[in-house]
Amino acid sequence: MGVFLIDNERVYTYSDLLDSLNSSSQYYPLYKTADIYSYFVNLIQALAASRNLVLLDSDLNPSEIDGVDEELVNVAEPVEHYAYSCMEDVVAALQQSTSEITIFTSGTTGQPKKVIHTVSTLTRSVRIGGKYQGQIWAYAYNPTHMAGLQVFFQAFENLNTLINVFNRQRSEVYELINKYQVTHISATPTFYRLLLPYEIAYDSVVRVTLGGEKSDQHLYDNIVKIFPSAKINNVYASTEAGSLFAAKGDCFQISEKIRDKFTVVDDELLIHKSLLGRSDSFKFEGDYYHSGDLIEWVDKEQGLFRFKSRKNELINVGGYKVNPGEVENVLLSIEGVKQVLVYGKANSVLGNVLCADIQLEEGTTLSNVDIKKALASQLQDFKIPRRIKFVEEFELTRTGKLKRS
Amino acid sequence: METKVLEIINDIRVAKSMNAVETLKETDNLRNDLGLTSFDLAELTVRIEDEFDIDIFEDGLVNTVGEIYAKLQK
Numbered sequence: 001m002g003v004f005l006i007d008n009e010r011v012y013t014y015s016d017l018l019d020s021l022n023s024s025s026q027y028y029p030l031y032k033t034a035d036i037y038s039y040f041v042n043l044i045q046a047l048a049a050s051r052n053l054v055l056l057d058s059d060l061n062p063s064e065i066d067g068v069d070e071e072l073v074n075v076a077e078p079v080e081h082y083a084y085s086c087m088e089d090v091v092a093a094l095q096q097s098t099s100e101i102t103i104f105t106s107g108t109t110g111q112p113k114k115v116i117h118t119v120s121t122l123t124r125s126v127r128i129g130g131k132y133q134g135q136i137w138a139y140a141y142n143p144t145h146m147a148g149l150q151v152f153f154q155a156f157e158n159l160n161t162l163i164n165v166f167n168r169q170r171s172e173v174y175e176l177i178n179k180y181q182v183t184h185i186s187a188t189p190t191f192y193r194l195l196l197p198y199e200i201a202y203d204s205v206v207r208v209t210l211g212g213e214k215s216d217q218h219l220y221d222n223i224v225k226i227f228p229s230a231k232i233n234n235v236y237a238s239t240e241a242g243s244l245f246a247a248k249g250d251c252f253q254i255s256e257k258i259r260d261k262f263t264v265v266d267d268e269l270l271i272h273k274s275l276l277g278r279s280d281s282f283k284f285e286g287d288y289y290h291s292g293d294l295i296e297w298v299d300k301e302q303g304l305f306r307f308k309s310r311k312n313e314l315i316n317v318g319g320y321k322v323n324p325g326e327v328e329n330v331l332l333s334i335e336g337v338k339q340v341l342v343y344g345k346a347n348s349v350l351g352n353v354l355c356a357d358i359q360l361e362e363g364t365t366l367s368n369v370d371i372k373k374a375l376a377s378q379l380q381d382f383k384i385p386r387r388i389k390f391v392e393e394f395e396l397t398r399t400g401k402l403k404r405s
Numbered sequence: 406m407e408t409k410v411l412e413i414i415n416d417i418r419v420a421k422s423m424n425a426v427e428t429l430k431e432t433d434n435l436r437n438d439l440g441l442t443s444f445d446l447a448e449l450t451v452r453i454e455d456e457f458d459i460d461i462f463e464d465g466l467v468n469t470v471g472e473i474y475a476k477l478q479k
Binding site: 353 | 463
């Protein structure tokens with residue numbers, strides 16, 4: 001049997017995994033561990049036996065989130081003991097699982113919120129079959145969150161290999177990609193920006209997927225250079241609804257099957273409740289959930305649309321509304337700029353003043369004035385950040401997205 | 406303190422392709438003499454706040470360089 005997971009030089013084969021599953025007759029409904037292999041064993045054990053579980057971040061203090069009883073964390077419960085004869089049996093059991101899985105939003109802004117999912121909503125976009133065999137995935141997401149689960153199920157149900165690269169340094173990521181001849185990477189734009197600037201091409205990678213945040217042309221151009229053999233695509237997945245759309249060029253397409261489950265009000269995408277997990281934090285209007293994503297139709301009949309921005313993300317600067325994403329895109333197109341964050345700061349003259357934190361690529365020197373002049377040729381004056389800070393690094397959320405506070 | 410204010414004002418002027426000024430007079434009007442717009446004034450406040458931890462526009466508008474100095478000397 002092939003390799004299931006490589007984490008910190010440790011290699012776990014599918015045969016090791018089968019042994020781990022067969023030798024245990026208990027699982028942890030609320031499990032907190034920094035060891036990714038133990039985490040996956042527990043997850044698979046629970047799902048294959050149709051038991052419910054709550055996925056907790058290893059660094060999370062249960063008091064940070066509502067509705068988690070600290071005393072139940074890492075307390076084992078007996079589980080029916082199945083002797084699985086092969087991994088295919090385990091996968092089949094998992095596919096028929098009736099487990100409920102509780103996950104938490106990443107808290108990009110604010111307190112993490114609880115959402116309950118079934119295996120079927122979590123595996124909605126998983127593709128299985130001959131052409132998905134033999135893939136080697138760089139595992140670049142937090143395993144307890146939606147995107148990490150999506151990648152896990154996609155790889156696991158095809159008995160592929162996962163190479164853990166989440167939270168690793170740039171040089172380590174490249175080393176692992178090269179050493180294990182990684183074929184697939186799915187990660188946030190923030191993760192890919194960590195890999196800049198381009199130095200060497202890695203030909204083994206045939207598929208690069210971006211999700212969770214907005215990306216930009218500068219990043220695309222660099223990904224093409226770093227992974228010249230890769231097809232690049234985007235996914236839209238949310239903690240609330242799982243994976244919903246496939247990318248088509250720079251647009252997304254709602255598949256025909258679920259096209260009647262969406263509506264758009266004031267440019268905001270509304271999702272029918274039947275596509276969502278369960279959560280007390282969801283606010284519905286009728287049967288629809290407000291996604292907070294502002295979109296524009298490219299072809300409504302075909303379900304083809306483009307993302308514009310997040311609602312409530314607009315910053316009011318002296319009466320002008322600024323979309324920080326637009327400014328970030330222009331900043332990122334400047335040669336030598338690696339990562340940026342644009343935000344508003346309360347100000348007594350304008351209400352808000354536009355600020356930008358900028359991380360430069362190594363060996364680049366750009367001044368405040370250089371940046372402003374580069375922006376002035378592309379943006380109206382009110383969209384130009386007035387306070388520019390150069391930073392060494394950015395704070396990331398648990399799911400590896402930029403923290404917007 | 407006065408050199409820092411000069412430096413900040415010149416940074417703002419240079420970014421909008423105006424000439425740097427050599428000195429500031431207390432009577433210089435921020436808008437009329439130094440050509441600062443309300444966006445520039447907002448920038449001036451945040452940068453002075455970063456530097457001196459004082460919001461010069463907190464209780465009403467400041468019009469001249471001298472008024473900025475007065476706020477910072479309090």
